[in-house]
Amino acid sequence: MNQFLNKTEKIEFNFALTSTTNMSNSRFAAVEAATKHHFNVTNAVKSERAIEIYGKNVFTPSKMRYYLPKPTFKELESAIDGGNKISREMADFIAQAMKAWAIENGVTHYTHWFQPLTGSTAEKHDAFFEPDMDGSAIEKFNADALVQQEPDASSFPNGGIRNTFEARGYTAWDPSSPAFIFETAAGKTLCIPTVFVSYTGESLDYKAPLLKAIATIDKAATEVAQYFDKAVTKVSGSLGIEQEYFLVDLSLYNARPDLQLTGRTLFGHMSAKGQQLEDHYFGAIPERVLAYMVDLENEALKLGIPLKTRHNEVAPSQFECAPMFEEINLAIDHNQLLMNVMEQVAIKHNFKVLLHEKPYSGVNGSGKHNNWSLITNTGVNLLSPGKTPKNNLMFLTFFVNTIKAVFEHADLLRASIASHSNDHRLGANEAPPAIISIFLGSQLDEILEEVESARVAKKVKADANLWHGIPKIPDLKLDNTDRNRTSPFAFTGNKFEFRAVGSSANSALPMTILNAIVANQLIEFKIEVDKQIKKGIKKDLAILNVVRKYIKDSKAIRFEGNGYSEEWEKEAAVRGLSNIKSTPKALDVYVTEESLTLFENLGIFNRRESEARHEILLENFFKKLQIEARVIGDVVTSQIAPACIIYQNELIQNVKGLKEIGLGIESYSSQLNYIERISKHINLILEKAEEMRQARKKANSVEDMRERAIMYDEIVKPFFDEIRYHVNKLEKIVDDSKWPLPKLRELLFIH
Numbered sequence: 188m189n190q191f192l193n194k195t196e197k198i199e200f201n202f203a204l205t206s207t208t209n210m211s212n213s214r215f216a217a218v219e220a221a222t223k224h225h226f227n228v229t230n231a232v233k234s235e236r237a238i239e240i241y242g243k244n245v246f247t248p249s250k251m252r253y254y255l256p257k258p259t260f261k262e263l264e265s266a267i268d269g270g271n272k273i274s275r276e277m278a279d280f281i282a283q284a285m286k287a288w289a290i291e292n293g294v295t296h297y298t299h300w301f302q303p304l305t306g307s308t309a310e311k312h313d314a315f316f317e318p319d320m321d322g323s324a325i326e327k328f329n330a331d332a333l334v335q336q337e338p339d340a341s342s343f344p345n346g347g348i349r350n351t352f353e354a355r356g357y358t359a360w361d362p363s364s365p366a367f368i369f370e371t372a373a374g375k376t377l378c379i380p381t382v383f384v385s386y387t388g389e390s391l392d393y394k395a396p397l398l399k400a401i402a403t404i405d406k407a408a409t410e411v412a413q414y415f416d417k418a419v420t421k422v423s424g425s426l427g428i429e430q431e432y433f434l435v436d437l438s439l440y441n442a443r444p445d446l447q448l449t450g451r452t453l454f455g456h457m458s459a460k461g462q463q464l465e466d467h468y469f470g471a472i473p474e475r476v477l478a479y480m481v482d483l484e485n486e487a488l489k490l491g492i493p494l495k496t497r498h499n500e501v502a503p504s505q506f507e508c509a510p511m512f513e514e515i516n517l518a519i520d521h522n523q524l525l526m527n528v529m530e531q532v533a534i535k536h537n538f539k540v541l542l543h544e545k546p547y548s549g550v551n552g553s554g555k556h557n558n559w560s561l562i563t564n565t566g567v568n569l570l571s572p573g574k575t576p577k578n579n580l581m582f583l584t585f586f587v588n589t590i591k592a593v594f595e596h597a598d599l600l601r602a603s604i605a606s607h608s609n610d611h612r613l614g615a616n617e618a619p620p621a622i623i624s625i626f627l628g629s630q631l632d633e634i635l636e637e638v639e640s641a642r643v644a645k646k647v648k649a650d651a652n653l654w655h656g657i658p659k660i661p662d663l664k665l666d667n668t669d670r671n672r673t674s675p676f677a678f679t680g681n682k683f684e685f686r687a688v689g690s691s692a693n694s695a696l697p698m699t700i701l702n703a704i705v706a707n708q709l710i711e712f713k714i715e716v717d718k719q720i721k722k723g724i725k726k727d728l729a730i731l732n733v734v735r736k737y738i739k740d741s742k743a744i745r746f747e748g749n750g751y752s753e754e755w756e757k758e759a760a761v762r763g764l765s766n767i768k769s770t771p772k773a774l775d776v777y778v779t780e781e782s783l784t785l786f787e788n789l790g791i792f793n794r795r796e797s798e799a800r801h802e803i804l805l806e807n808f809f810k811k812l813q814i815e816a817r818v819i820g821d822v823v824t825s826q827i828a829p830a831c832i833i834y835q836n837e838l839i840q841n842v843k844g845l846k847e848i849g850l851g852i853e854s855y856s857s858q859l860n861y862i863e864r865i866s867k868h869i870n871l872i873l874e875k876a877e878e879m880r881q882a883r884k885k886a887n888s889v890e891d892m893r894e895r896a897i898m899y900d901e902i903v904k905p906f907f908d909e910i911r912y913h914v915n916k917l918e919k920i921v922d923d924s925k926w927p928l929p930k931l932r933e934l935l936f937i938h
């Protein structure tokens with residue numbers, strides 16, 4: 188019948204459905220509002236032509252060229268390309284150009300835009316406006332304002348780095364990521380990407396170490412690439428970030444304190460229909476969601492974020508967007524910015540975007556798959572099998588060095604993706620497990636077997652032309668390579684896909700670690716190869732010898748099978764691979780002597796920075812659990828238990844009435860059973876909530892941050908599922924009209 192109604196009638200029809208229910212219940216008010224939102228999809232949003240709006244709000248090189256004197260522009264270009272320092276004088280020119288461009292575009296304020304260790308981005312706006320001596324006003328922005336600002340470092344996570352007497356921190360301009368205009372209904376702000384460091388120079392953000400890792404891998408990879416091609420003078424990482432997310436109606440979200448405060452549902456009986464029919468993945472995008480996506484894409488494109496792909500993901504109400512590849516630092520800035528834009532645009536559509544890795548237990552979680560590769564200044568993708576045998580050896584070199592790096596430092600990669608929220612996702616419903624392994628695909632797996640075999644070595648030695656001995660690697664088409672969703676680190680034809688990264692994470696951390704360990708591996712590789720060359724072994728053979736050795740050494744990390752299976756967990760243990768399931772323990776590796784030395788040698792983190800970061804991550808972990816525990820306590824005592832008691836009282840009245848009119852126990856035995864069950868579950872949730880509070884108190888009394896985080900994980904967190912279990916039982920028996928929280932079926936299916 189629905190299909191014959193027009194939109195207004197549909198809305199009225201739906202009101203009629205809900206109006207019989209208890210409207211004083213905020214859940215039903217939310218359901219009603221969500222239904223309205225569903226039927227009021229705005230048609231005002233239209234896909235704009237990408238080539239017309241792309242980069243409109245970005246101070247791109249072409250805009251700079253327009254605003255800058257020619258020699259200054261040339262100087263700036265080579266400074267950015269070569270990673271050289273920009274002089275004060277040049278910075279002043281750039282500041283003037285930026286100001287002119289921004290003001291012409293209606294911008295009133297500017298801000299340094301940085302990525303402190305809170306996980307979100309930070310900004311502090313200043314107006315261009317300044318009063319002049321004569322009582323009028325001018326608009327001012329100069330090199331000082333562009334290059335460096337001084338936010339108070341003590342109010343950001345700093346892991347004890349700041350001295351009590353010196354709370355200052357500095358943000359410093361990152362010229363390799365272009366300034367952009369962030370536009371909201373309230374106005375426009377010029378945002379200048381910056382790093383954030385303490386007064387004493389230690390990094391307090393995600394970007395500074397990433398930039399160091401990028402420089403380190405550039406140097407290490409360039410030196411190795413020069414074995415094959417002297418024209419290579421620079422190697423950059425490229426990154427394509429797939430972003431998974433959930434959308435939930437804003438009214439329903441606002442009626443769920445758990446979603447509001449923790450980003451995930453802490454209670455909720457699974458909807459009878461979830462993802463079991465596999466009918467959502469790649470399905471037709473719901474109209475309201477498509478309107479959101481189009482709006483998001485328009486805004487992202489204006490900011491120079493090259494969004495290209497959109498689709499439904501596996502779980503109901505789960506979606507994905509993905510941009511084209513970009514240089515790593517830019518890709519990460521864009522992803523951070525994208526997450527902000529996603530939230531901003533969602534509100535306009537009465538949606539809330541959930542970036543949490545596991546908003547709903549029982550359906551798929553969300554990842555942020557990081558597709559990483561290395562590209563030379565000559566345009567060669569070092570992880571793409573080449574057309575010539577010589578290129579094949581180059582490919583094998585970088586491919587095998589990456590595998591070896593992951594093998595040697597799997598625990599660091601595991602730590603780089605560890606968070607309280609990703610703990611719920613790893614190993615649950617289609618997400619990669621906590622065991623780091625690499626999937627290569629059968630073709631490449633076989634090729635490595637062959638390269639490793641003595642047969643190839645003999646052939647190569649016998650053949651004057653070394654290249655002919657190396658097995659030919661066919662031109663791999665992306666679509667031809669097999670896929671393995673169960674692998675945390677999968678090769679996909681011309682790049683590695685680090686799938687274990689969580690949807691809410693800042694990719695800078697996993698990318699800092701990945702680039703650092705691969706750089707370190709390449710440095711070691713070069714030392715070994717050079718040693719052999721010195722001994723008189725031909726360069727190509729020396730390379731092949733070390734590659735073969737690495738293939739052998741790193742075998743244990745390669746796994747082609749089902750990463751979800753129990754057998755893999757057992758086999759991984761036999762192979763000696765770690766399976767660290769909880770964050771506080773996964774983080775230990777950051778402060779082992781080996782890691783401290785590694786990061787120090789590579790110039791990425793000094794000891795103090797590593798230790799501070801470790802502490803910040805632990806603190807963040809336990810605080811997030813602390814918030815979840817508090818929300819659970821509040822909701823069960825002030826919403827769930829009272830609602831259940833009201834229903835229980837109705838049942839009691841019913842039983843009394845039936846008794847009064849002379850009916851026997853057989854007429855109200857079910858009611859009695861319900862009354863008892865409700866009492867049992869209410870008592871349990873209230874008791875458990877109190878026990879959980881005591882456990883929290885105990886954990887809070889522990890000084891050592893690691894110990895405290897572990898206690899939260901081991902003695903507080905287990906209550907969450909226990910309480911959830913009983914709440915879900917109650918949800919099933921209590922009168923639907925009295926249930927105070929929007930149910931999962933409503934959260935997942937009204938959009």
Ligand SMILES: NC(=O)CC[C@H](N)C(=O)O
Pocket residue numbers: 431501551552553554555612617618619672686
């Ligand atoms: N289709 C997919 O790729 C599922 C990925 C899954 N959502 C994850 O958490 O990584």
